[in-house]
Amino acid sequence: xxxxxxxxxxxxxxxxxxxxxxxxxxxxxxxxxxxxxxxxxxxxxxxxxxxxxxxxxxxxxxxxxxxxxxxxxxxxxxxxxxxxxxxxxxxxxxxxxxxxxxxxxxxxxxxxxxxxxxxxxxxxxxxxxxxxxxxxxxxxxxxxxxxxxxxxxxxxxxxxxxxxxxxxxxxxxxxxxxxxxxxxxxxxxxxxxxxx
Numbered sequence: 001x002x003x004x005x006x007x008x009x010x011x012x013x014x015x016x017x018x019x020x021x022x023x024x025x026x027x028x029x030x031x032x033x034x035x036x037x038x039x040x041x042x043x044x045x046x047x048x049x050x051x052x053x054x055x056x057x058x059x060x061x062x063x064x065x066x067x068x069x070x071x072x073x074x075x076x077x078x079x080x081x082x083x084x085x086x087x088x089x090x091x092x093x094x095x096x097x098x099x100x101x102x103x104x105x106x107x108x109x110x111x112x113x114x115x116x117x118x119x120x121x122x123x124x125x126x127x128x129x130x131x132x133x134x135x136x137x138x139x140x141x142x143x144x145x146x147x148x149x150x151x152x153x154x155x156x157x158x159x160x161x162x163x164x165x166x167x168x169x170x171x172x173x174x175x176x177x178x179x180x181x182x183x184x185x186x187x188x189x190x191x192x193x194x195x196x
Contacts (some may be wrong), residue, residue, distance in 0.1 A: 002061075002064045002089075002170055003087070003089040003097060003119075003126075004067055004084060004087070004094070004121075004122075005124050006018045006067065007060075007121065009069075009070060009105055009118070009121055010117075011113040011114075011116070012074075012109075012111040012113065013028070013073075013074070013108070013109040013110040013195075014072060014073065014110045014113050014114050014117075015070055015071075015072040015074075015076075015156075016069040016070070016071060016072075016075075016082065016114060016117055016118070017069060017070055017072060018068070018069065018070075019054060019057055019058065019068035019069055019070045019081060020054070020070070021051060021054055021055075021114065022049050023054070023070040023078040024051045024054055025082065026077050026078035026079070027045075027050045027054070027070070027080070028047040028048070029047070029102075030078065030079050030080060030101070030102035031044055031045055031046065031047050031050060031100075031102070032047045033102045033103045033104060034102070034103030036100060036102070037049075038105060041106065042078075042100070042136065042139055042142070043098075043163075043164060044100045046178065050169070053081075054068075056196060057081070057083065057098070058088045060085070064089075065085065065086065065087055065187045066083050066084065066085045066087065066098075067083060067084040067085075067087065067094075067157065068081060068082075068083045068180075069081065069082050069083060070099060071110070071114055073105075073110070075104040077103055079098050079104075079105050080099065080101035080102060080105070081098065081099065082096065082098065082099040082114060082118065083095075083096070083097060083098045083099070084096060084122070085097050086132070089184055091129065091132070092123055092126065092127055092129045092130075093128060093129060093130050093132065094105075094126070094128060094131055094132070095131070095132040095133065095134060096118050096119070096122075096132070096133055097114070097132075097133060097134055097135075099114075105148055106196065109192060110196035111145070112188060112191050112192050112195060113192060114187045115149055115188065115191070116185070116192060118174065118183065119131060119149075119184065119185070119188070122139055123178055124181075125168075125183040128133045129177065129178050129190045130175050130176065130177050130178065131175065131176050132154075132173060132174065132175045133146045133149075133173075133174040133175070134171050134172065134173050134174070135171070135172055136163075136169050136170070136171065136172070137151060137169075137170035137171065137172045138170075143172055146172075147176045148175070148191075149172035149176070149184060149187075149188065150174060150180065150183065150184040150187050151176050151179050151184075151189075152175060152176070153173070153174055154174060155171055155176050156171065156172050156173070157170065157171040157173060158170050165172075
């Protein structure tokens with residue numbers, strides 16, 4: 001079986017379940033809210049491209065480099081996607097990334113809880129030595145959210161990737177190490193206690 005195996009993680013604000021095409025219609029509505037796909041510094045699928053994006057993520061899961069999740073509200077509506085990606089099973093490292101949420105749930109307890117569940121699963125169940133986060137250097141909202149988690153900036157990979165529009169992306173790389181997890185967990189638990 002591939003590492004990490006598919007899993008469902010359930011909290012108060014959200015459930016993370018294995019991504020499937022059955023989530024496509026909800027996710028198309030989520031992507032349309034606020035025209036999220038138009039942000040040049042991120043790669044959120046346009047509503048009509050959601051099914052293809054799900055297929056892309058599932059193909060990467062089949063190849064062993066990604067474990068994709070649908071983000072569900074307590075009512076069971078899919079409002080975003082997130083993944084473990086760039087999986088390095090030999091070194092027990094994952095990146096949490098390719099994450100997006102519909103505009104109405106951004107900066108709510110849902111995001112904090114999703115990160116809490118993914119980090120807890122990585123460090124406590126999968127015994128990861130490190131969890132990475134990567135984002136476009138110019139995506140200030142994403143960088144601020146990663147820094148609020150307690151992740152440390154490892155550096156910036158300059159001209160790291162070609163973006164869909166052909167521009168070069170500088171990638172900010174952050175990480176949380178296993179010995180840092182207890183402090184990060186305490187911070188997330190405090191944040192969540194104020195968001196309930």
